Amino acid sequence: MDQQLHVFVTVAEMENFSRAAEELHMTQPAVSQYIQSFERTMGTKLLERSNKFVRLNKAGEIVYHHAKEILGLYTKMHYLIDDLTNKTSGPLSIGASYTFGEYVLPHVLAKMHKKYPLIIPTITIGNTREIANLVLGHQLDVGIVEGEFKDKHLVIEPFAEDPMYLVASPKHRFAQKNGEISLSELEEETWIVRENGSGTREATEKMFRLCEMIPKHTLEFGSTQLIKESVEAGIGISLLSYWAIRKECSMGALKIINVNQLPILRKFSVVLRSPFQTKALTVFLELLRENKQAP
Structure with missing residues (x-):
């Protein structure tokens, strides 16, 4: 059964019998026989076939999802033994x-x-x-x-622990300012944040709650590196991990901005x-x- 699952998953991911056969170091007829035998075992068709593509149907999507889990468990069991x-x-x-x-x-x-x-x-x-x-x-x-x-x-x-700091370009007005930065100034600034589901986004929203602030301008980027480059270019400010900014701060490319509620520890x-x-x-x-x- 594990070989049938492996063949089925490979065909589903390659979306092509020929490419799957090449990946598995098998002949195409052998791959087709495995799939037919597996579909008989499951009691239903799992793949939609045409001359141009092979795609999962609804039943195939269910089987594919569980097959990935089963193969992962099988591999883990093998290496534990x-x-x-x-x-x-x-x-x-x-x-x-x-x-x-x-x-x-x-x-x-x-x-x-x-x-x-x-x-x-x-x-x-x-x-x-x-x-x-x-x-x-x-x-x-x-x-x-x-x-x-x-x-x-x-x-x-x-x-x-991972301390989170507010960072800006060394040329940013916050970096040039002596004294405390007000809440209204933070709210007016453009904040560059990560996407929902990110731990960095979670920490940023925690800071907003602690400061009781709602930024008027936000940009959402899906990469920490892109955020750092954008902050360095002067597009806005961001809350980032110590681990992510330590090199740029030591080189003078980014500047940590002191705010009373920071750093946030996660x-x-x-x-x-x-x-x-x-x-x-x-x-x-x-x-x-x-x-x-x-x-």
Whole structure:
């Protein structure tokens, strides 16, 4: 059954029998036989076929969603058993929200590679909600998310603090001003924020509530790097993680603006679905906990 699921998922993702056969190192007739046998087992057609494409029908979408979870669990089971007798090695699928994934995770991976070169990580970057959903679906071994995330189906362990600061261009009027910045000045400024579902967006909205302010102008960007470049160019101001801005601040490209309510402290948290851990996952979590404090 696991081979049928693997063939079905590959065909669904490739949307073509020939490309799926090439990916699976099989002949096209063999792929077709697997699909026909699987559809007989399921008792219904799962794919809409034409000369130009192969697409999932409604039943196929349901089966595809669950097949991804089943294959993820099967792979995890295999490596857990393999771990019992072998040294720390094998694949490790890691998901991380943008701030941690782009600015902290590379340093953790470098240490892991030095100590455990046989571990093969694959990295998925997304916002907090996206990463949690992939862990829920058994498509990631572990996720690292930002903010006050909760889900009764997941094991969530805060492991590090992440201070959030207001930043502007060094040429911005806030950077040139001596003394406290008023609430009305903050409200009049253009704020550049992340998208809904992002931990950084959650922290920004928390700041707005603490300051009891509603900015008159906001721009929503889906990338922290794009926000930093836009702030540096003078388009607006933003609330960003220490980890994301430390290099630019040390180089003078960005300036931290002092506001009474800041920094806002949020948490980075590990997100797990299964109570069982491979050796690779165990050592990765240990390395995470060793790197929990910002310098």
